[in-house]
Amino acid sequence: MSPRSLSRLEPAKTDPAAIRNFCIIAHIDHGKSTLADRMLQLTGIVDDRSMRAQYLDRMDIERERGITIKSQAVRMPWDYEGKTYALNMIDTPGHVDFTYEVSRSLAACEGAVLLVDAAQGIEAQTLANLYLALENDLEIIPVLNKIDLPAAQPEKYAEELANLIGGDPADCLKVSGKTGVGVDALLDRIVQRVPNPVGDPDAPARAMIFDSVYDPYRGVVTYVRMVDGNLKSREKIQMMSTKAVHELLEIGVSSPEPEPTKGLGVGEVGYLITGVKDVRQSKVGDTITNLAKPATEALKGYKDPLPMVFSGIYPIDGSDYPVLREALDKLKLSDAALAYEPETSVALGFGFRCGFLGLLHLEIVTERLEREFGLDLIATAPSVVYEVTMEDGKEITVTNPSEFPTGKVKKILEPIVKATILTPKDYVGVIMELCQSRRGSMIDMQYLGEDRVQLRYTLPLAEIVFDFFDQLKSKTAGYGSLDYEEAGLAQGDLVKVDLLLQGEQVDAFSAIVHKDKAYSYGVMITGKLRELIPRQQFEVPIQAAVGSRIIARESIRAIRKDVLAKCYGGDISRKRKLLEKQKEGKKRMKMVGRVEVPQEAFIAALSTDGEKKGEKKK
Numbered sequence: 147m148s149p150r151s152l153s154r155l156e157p158a159k160t161d162p163a164a165i166r167n168f169c170i171i172a173h174i175d176h177g178k179s180t181l182a183d184r185m186l187q188l189t190g191i192v193d194d195r196s197m198r199a200q201y202l203d204r205m206d207i208e209r210e211r212g213i214t215i216k217s218q219a220v221r222m223p224w225d226y227e228g229k230t231y232a233l234n235m236i237d238t239p240g241h242v243d244f245t246y247e248v249s250r251s252l253a254a255c256e257g258a259v260l261l262v263d264a265a266q267g268i269e270a271q272t273l274a275n276l277y278l279a280l281e282n283d284l285e286i287i288p289v290l291n292k293i294d295l296p297a298a299q300p301e302k303y304a305e306e307l308a309n310l311i312g313g314d315p316a317d318c319l320k321v322s323g324k325t326g327v328g329v330d331a332l333l334d335r336i337v338q339r340v341p342n343p344v345g346d347p348d349a350p351a352r353a354m355i356f357d358s359v360y361d362p363y364r365g366v367v368t369y370v371r372m373v374d375g376n377l378k379s380r381e382k383i384q385m386m387s388t389k390a391v392h393e394l395l396e397i398g399v400s401s402p403e404p405e406p407t408k409g410l411g412v413g414e415v416g417y418l419i420t421g422v423k424d425v426r427q428s429k430v431g432d433t434i435t436n437l438a439k440p441a442t443e444a445l446k447g448y449k450d451p452l453p454m455v456f457s458g459i460y461p462i463d464g465s466d467y468p469v470l471r472e473a474l475d476k477l478k479l480s481d482a483a484l485a486y487e488p489e490t491s492v493a494l495g496f497g498f499r500c501g502f503l504g505l506l507h508l509e510i511v512t513e514r515l516e517r518e519f520g521l522d523l524i525a526t527a528p529s530v531v532y533e534v535t536m537e538d539g540k541e542i543t544v545t546n547p548s549e550f551p552t553g554k555v556k557k558i559l560e561p562i563v564k565a566t567i568l569t570p571k572d573y574v575g576v577i578m579e580l581c582q583s584r585r586g587s588m589i590d591m592q593y594l595g596e597d598r599v600q601l602r603y604t605l606p607l608a609e610i611v612f613d614f615f616d617q618l619k620s621k622t623a624g625y626g627s628l629d630y631e632e633a634g635l636a637q638g639d640l641v642k643v644d645l646l647l648q649g650e651q652v653d654a655f656s657a658i659v660h661k662d663k664a665y666s667y668g669v670m671i672t673g674k675l676r677e678l679i680p681r682q683q684f685e686v687p688i689q690a691a692v693g694s695r696i697i698a699r700e701s702i703r704a705i706r707k708d709v710l711a712k713c714y715g716g717d718i719s720r721k722r723k724l725l726e727k728q729k730e731g732k733k734r735m736k737m738v739g740r741v742e743v744p745q746e747a748f749i750a751a752l753s754t755d756g757e758k759k760g761e762k763k764k
């Protein structure tokens with residue numbers, strides 16, 4: 147089909163009966179982007195010559211790591227029984243950190259292709275996304291992907307899928323995003339099964355923002371789904387949550403490159419540009435209306451993204467601090483969920499306390515900072531947000547363990563999540579042990595097929611953010627999968643452990659941990675620093691303390707490092723050179739009280755989990 151057939155479907159005038167809005171939901175790596183690529187080719191909007199893998203994933207990081215961070219919408223023409231339809235495909239991010247964005251994208255659709263890898267079967271995010279789709283009343287089209295793989299077991303998993311969503315296993319389509327087999331039948335099925343959008347064309351305009359992306363050349367590009375009425379180019383629009391007014395400089399559809407149109411009508415999915423420079427002015431979930439004839443009621447479901455995980459980010463070279471500030475300011479333009487404020491640390495100098503949606507978000511941001519801005523960074527251990535109530539009734543929100551209040555604490559509330567873990571049945575025992583050791587309590591356990599078990603637990607978020615996912619993967623030989631959602635706050639028996647070097651507190655190592663784990667944390671961190679800090683001219687005690695109680699202690703024995711020891715004989719200039727070098731080295735030392743500590747020691751002590759993260763990436 148030629149791309150020209152789109153012009154028969156002018157977005158301002160398309161009959162909603164000829165529109166199908168759908169998304170593809172899948173567990174990570176089940177092949178969503180590859181399938182989307184085949185659809186782009188098959189509908190003729192991307193020709194074979196300009197096709198490249200994962201066409202829709204624009205960010206380099208997305209392409210390299212094979213994950214989708216930002217959703218995109220694409221309009222594709224498809225002929226079915228003599229009529230041309232406009233299929234709007236909304237690509238959703240698949241990771242738990244971005245659940246809110248997934249749910250907004252789903253709200254823009256009437257149907258969802260539930261894509262499952264035919265060699266893997268249902269995974270935790272398949273379920274999480276399916277439940278979100280069902281909450282949004284979407285028509286579900288079950289599809290097994292990767293049937294070209296020798297290890298594929300489409301019959302077995304069709305049965306599993308049919309058990310899950312009801313219906314006949316034969317109803318499950320079988321495709322290969324790689325070879326293209328079955329993709330045309332899937333496009334036909336979308337036209338047949340997905341209901342067309344309904345809305346009131348004469349009502350005041352209401353469009354839901356399901357994504358907004360910062361483009362360095364065009365400013366913020368906002369993706370919307372028209373629900374009622376229409377929007378036209380050059381009109382004045384209003385954001386219903388902030389009442390901010392903007393002019394529509396451009397409105398159009400992506401197919402897959404942006405194509406400006408006269409406007410967007412009921413049921414359409416497209417983009418708009420107002421010239422704003424910051425994604426926070428065009429927030430996901432907000433409703434856009436027409437200033438001249440405004441709607442009175444916003445579409446439901448708007449929520450501000452709240453950071454769940456905090457970490458201190460510091461430049462390894464202190465003189466990079468202004469570059470880091472500028473880099474964060476720039477990233478913030480494209481990432482409404484990123485929060486940060488300046489912070490100083492005894493051990494690490496000047497940096498920023500940053501808030502993230504989750505661990506993946508943290509990793510992506512630090513990686514972008516390092517890659518796009520050429521910074522060398524160190525991130526402190528991630529921490530969650532604690533609500534602390536003092537004996538005198540004062541309430542304090544703590545995002546940084548070193549700011550934990552001193553004095554009598556009445557209670558501490560910590561965030562709790564509801565986690566869903568899917569695993570082959572052989573690993574149920576080890577997973578239960580793992581969850582137990584992370585203060586989890588089981589909600590229920592269910593068999594989904596003969597070999598697949600779903601375990602549901604409530605767990606403190608703090609126990610998950612550290613290395614839970616890595617542990618789960620290694621204990622289940624990679625088969626276990628995890629998804630979680632916020633489940634409010636709960637009281638925890640928590641204490642703050644401080645690290646003292648010769649009696650001086652070193653803030654970067656303060657941690658809030660469960661009372662029973664304070665001792666092991668103290669032993670671990672003091673041991674690690676003893677290895678890393680070089681000997682000084684006097685003995686240096688390293689202590690871990692809870693309040694004024696010391697719970698672990700190591701010490702570094704005194705020694706004077708004599709750089710001249712090996713320099714026999716008389717060459718004075720060589721001796722002077724060595725002494726100069728020693729002086730130079732001292733400049734990079736941090737003074738903690740009287741103790742000189744090379745910054746590298748702090749960095750090495752903090753970055754053991756960085757190594758782990760590195761392994762996960764491979």
Ligand SMILES: Nc1nc2c(ncn2[C@@H]2O[C@H](COP(=O)(O)OP(=O)(O)OP(=O)(O)O)[C@@H](O)[C@H]2O)c(=O)[nH]1
Nearest residue numbers: 175176177178179180212213214240292322323324
């Ligand atoms: N053999 C085979 N491999 C496939 C097929 N579809 C996708 N793959 C491979 O599976 C891997 C994951 O595919 P993606 O399309 O990146 O998966 P995704 O679901 O978009 O991943 P996220 O965006 O991270 O959620 C890639 O290595 C693809 O080459 C298929 O039909 N057959």
